[in-house]
Amino acid sequence: MNVAYFSPMPPEQSGIADYSALLLPALRERIDVTVVRRGKKTAPRGTDLALYHVGNNPDAHAWIVDALRKRPGVVVLHDFVLHHLVAGMTVGRRDGHGYLDLMEREHGVVGRLLAHGVLDKRIPPLWESRPADFPLPTFVLEHATALIVHSRYVRDHARAAGFAGPIAVVPHPAWHAPDVAPARVGSGTIVGCFGVVNASKRIPELLRATAVVRREHPDLTLLLVGSTSPGFDLERRLQRLGLDDAGLVREGWVDESRLWALMAGSDVLVNLRHPTMGETSGSVVRGLSLGKPVVVSDVGWFSELPGDVALKVPPDDDEVATLTAALELLAGRADVREVMGARAAELAERDHDVEHVADLYVAALETVAGGAAVDDAVLNDVSAAAADVGISAETAEAREIARRLAEVELG
Amino acid sequence: MKIAVCRPQVPFARGGAEIFTDRLVDELRARGHDADLVSVPFKWYPGTRVLTQAFLWRMLDLEEADGQRIDLVVATKFPSYVVRHPEKRVWLVHQFRQAYELDGTELGQFGDSPDDRAIRRKVQALDRVALGEASRLFAISQNVANRVEASTGLTAEVLPHPPQALEYRCENYGDFVLSVNRLDRAKRIDLLIEAAASDGSLEIVIAGDGPDRERLERLARERGLNGRARFTGRIGESELADLYARCLAVYYAPVDEDYGMVPLEAFLSEKPVLTTTDAGGPLEVVSDGSTGLVVTPDVAEIARALGWLREHRDEAATYGRAGKAIATEVTWDRAIGRLLA
Numbered sequence: 154m155n156v157a158y159f160s161p162m163p164p165e166q167s168g169i170a171d172y173s174a175l176l177l178p179a180l181r182e183r184i185d186v187t188v189v190r191r192g193k194k195t196a197p198r199g200t201d202l203a204l205y206h207v208g209n210n211p212d213a214h215a216w217i218v219d220a221l222r223k224r225p226g227v228v229v230l231h232d233f234v235l236h237h238l239v240a241g242m243t244v245g246r247r248d249g250h251g252y253l254d255l256m257e258r259e260h261g262v263v264g265r266l267l268a269h270g271v272l273d274k275r276i277p278p279l280w281e282s283r284p285a286d287f288p289l290p291t292f293v294l295e296h297a298t299a300l301i302v303h304s305r306y307v308r309d310h311a312r313a314a315g316f317a318g319p320i321a322v323v324p325h326p327a328w329h330a331p332d333v334a335p336a337r338v339g340s341g342t343i344v345g346c347f348g349v350v351n352a353s354k355r356i357p358e359l360l361r362a363t364a365v366v367r368r369e370h371p372d373l374t375l376l377l378v379g380s381t382s383p384g385f386d387l388e389r390r391l392q393r394l395g396l397d398d399a400g401l402v403r404e405g406w407v408d409e410s411r412l413w414a415l416m417a418g419s420d421v422l423v424n425l426r427h428p429t430m431g432e433t434s435g436s437v438v439r440g441l442s443l444g445k446p447v448v449v450s451d452v453g454w455f456s457e458l459p460g461d462v463a464l465k466v467p468p469d470d471d472e473v474a475t476l477t478a479a480l481e482l483l484a485g486r487a488d489v490r491e492v493m494g495a496r497a498a499e500l501a502e503r504d505h506d507v508e509h510v511a512d513l514y515v516a517a518l519e520t521v522a523g524g525a526a527v528d529d530a531v532l533n534d535v536s537a538a539a540a541d542v543g544i545s546a547e548t549a550e551a552r553e554i555a556r557r558l559a560e561v562e563l564g
Numbered sequence: 565m566k567i568a569v570c571r572p573q574v575p576f577a578r579g580g581a582e583i584f585t586d587r588l589v590d591e592l593r594a595r596g597h598d599a600d601l602v603s604v605p606f607k608w609y610p611g612t613r614v615l616t617q618a619f620l621w622r623m624l625d626l627e628e629a630d631g632q633r634i635d636l637v638v639a640t641k642f643p644s645y646v647v648r649h650p651e652k653r654v655w656l657v658h659q660f661r662q663a664y665e666l667d668g669t670e671l672g673q674f675g676d677s678p679d680d681r682a683i684r685r686k687v688q689a690l691d692r693v694a695l696g697e698a699s700r701l702f703a704i705s706q707n708v709a710n711r712v713e714a715s716t717g718l719t720a721e722v723l724p725h726p727p728q729a730l731e732y733r734c735e736n737y738g739d740f741v742l743s744v745n746r747l748d749r750a751k752r753i754d755l756l757i758e759a760a761a762s763d764g765s766l767e768i769v770i771a772g773d774g775p776d777r778e779r780l781e782r783l784a785r786e787r788g789l790n791g792r793a794r795f796t797g798r799i800g801e802s803e804l805a806d807l808y809a810r811c812l813a814v815y816y817a818p819v820d821e822d823y824g825m826v827p828l829e830a831f832l833s834e835k836p837v838l839t840t841t842d843a844g845g846p847l848e849v850v851s852d853g854s855t856g857l858v859v860t861p862d863v864a865e866i867a868r869a870l871g872w873l874r875e876h877r878d879e880a881a882t883y884g885r886a887g888k889a890i891a892t893e894v895t896w897d898r899a900i901g902r903l904l905a
Contacts, residue, residue, distance in 0.1 A: 154676060154677075154678055154681055201678045202678070516685060519678070519681035519684070519685050520685040520686075522678035523677070523679040523680070523682030523683070524682045524686075526678070526679050527612055527615070527679060527682045527683050527686055530611060530612040530679075531612050531615050531616055531619070531686075534612065534613075535616060535619065557622045557623060557648075558622075560648075561619065561622055561689075561694060562686070562690065563615055563619060563686065563690070
């Protein structure tokens with residue numbers, strides 16, 4: 154089987170590009186894969202199936218969705234919330250009417266009116282202010298013959314959005330932790346937080362919780378690694394919260410080897426977010442490979458992490474208090490960190506092993522590529538046999554046959 | 565209890581599964597159950613035939629027979645376990661191996677086309693549903709249980725069953741090595757013929773019939789084994805028991821066999837078994853230097869091992885007796901007790 158593979162690829166700075174770079178060698182050991190050059194909107198000749206990696210970033214994924222809309226195929230849905238992508242492919246291309254229509258189709262007249270408000274600059278862009286309330290997945294789902302997703306959360310939301318085709322839940326593959334010397338940036342417990350620094354990563358809440366924990370554990374260091382989102386001023390946030398930068402170490406965007414070294418040098422990894430776009434976190438998966446205990450928000454994919462691997466913080470009124478308790482526990486109990494870390498490493502090896510993930514991909518692709526033809530052949534065979542003995546369509550007997558076919562996932 | 569034992573039937577073929585299920589019905593009846601065999605023809609090619617033929621089982625209504633409730637069904641090998649029943653117990657002989665470990669080998673069935681790949685996945689999906697419905701899932705060997713777990717995530721209890729009832733006995737450790745098998749490529753009887761060709765004093769008797777017989781007989785002729793290799797074809801129970809009783813050892817080296825009754829039959833005749841490191845199920849009872857010899861699937865290794873047994877008949881007898889102690893532990897009383905518990 155030959156698969157046309159649409160995805161951002163390195164050197165693009167994208168989590169999904171990193172993901173594909175990790176997955177492709179294992180996939181190529183199992184099936185033929187033709188990676189489609191960025192911007193090309195048709196699948197190469199001779200390919201049996203097209204596989205489209207879709208995320209919420211229009212810069213990385215708009216060309217892929219253009220190709221999908223020309224030729225339906227299997228979609229790897231990395232985010233469920235696609236409002237930003239949709240906006241990029243409509244408003245970003247001066248197609249305001251397209252945006253209005255899509256908002257109306259999924260959210261009725263209210264959606265259209267809100268979209269007007271956005272286009273007229275009367276209200277802030279919904280893809281920034283309220284994307285989770287208006288996820289707009291249909292734009293992609295209506296062209297997908299099957300979905301590969303990383304969480305039950307996205308599967309359930311896709312079903313709720315009306316997607317009726319096959320959905321395979323395939324874990325995010327894990328990188329093998331490279332052999333790097335851990336970079337320790339403090340003497341006590343180091344709490345590492347990796348990724349873009351912004352409000353939806355709950356950085357203000359993390360700063361407040363860390364300040365409380367440091368009263369008991371003054372040698373605790375909070376390490377923030379990643380670029381800062383435009384509009385998020387870390388120093389100002391600290392001032393507003395009445396906090397100083399004691400115990401705070403800040404590094405901007407770092408390359409892969411520095412990232413691993415800093416992560417390896419951390420004792421605890423924190424990866425919070427609210428609202429969730431239905432995404433998986435490459436940072437958390439890296440942390441699992443390193444055998445680190447993690448603290449996450451109790452949302453989306455993060456909620457599905459086992460309780461002995463991750464402490465989960467609901468994004469509610471008690472968020473800071475819960476987060477504080479979690480960090481106090483992990484700062485004070487090396488034995489707990491050790492057990493959770495061991496479980497994390499086991500999880501990475503068992504569920505996120507790239508060979509295992511590639512097997513699941515191939516199973517999903519093989520099921521879909523010839524699945525419809527096989528279903529048709531089975532149905533033709535069975536219905537011809539039924540017709541031969543006088544059982545015609547729409548009879549009780551035909552319905553019974555159909556029911557039993559469905560029971561065993563045939564036809 | 566009224567019990568339906570389900571097995572697919574390949575017309576005009578008879579092998580271990582047929583012997584097993586016939587015997588199971590007899591043993592259930594001997595314990596006072598009202599047991600009967602339910603059999604449906606099975607053809608697994610071409611194309612989607614494997615799925616439509618499997619689906620025939622789904623259309624059966626085995627909840628009642630002639631107005632009387634059937635309390636329990638025992639399904640055995642693919643696709644008999646696709647049958648519906650509220651008390652479906654699966655005593656798994658094997659899945660459709662072409663969809664699993666044989667895929668991509670010369671024994672596989674499915675090619676690289678999208679349709680073939682999808683059929684294979686449909687068989688796997690069918691297994692997940694049909695085996696997942698079972699109220700109890702047993703496997704005839706650890707090897708079969710391991711395969712089920714790897715392919716479906718389901719855990720099967722290992723429940724071996726005794727071999728066919730023959731008049732097992734040991735008369736002597738004669739000069740010939742016995743092979744008992746259906747003659748197909750997966751049984752690797754050609755390795756035994758080549759081993760005999762490399763050791764001029766080795767005599768072999770090949771019992772059984774099958775599609776590979778002509779090729780094997782030709783190979784034996786080409787290697788000049790006239791008089792040292794005898795093909796018996798299909799033989800009766802009495803003749804088989806007699807061959808077991810008089811042979812030096814039993815050769816049994818299939819590729820990743822489900823379980824294999826032959827080692828237990830050899831053991832009940834107090835004969836050691838020569839098998840290979842990749843034989844699968846037989847390795848659960850054949851231990852190197854204890855109940856037989858285990859070598860790599862290599863002609864020279866096989867010839868050397870059989871030569872060693874010929875030169876060490878006391879050890880051969882010791883291994884055979886150790887095997888008998890294992891084989892006599894596998895009884896119908898125990899098996900049926902667990903099956904119906």
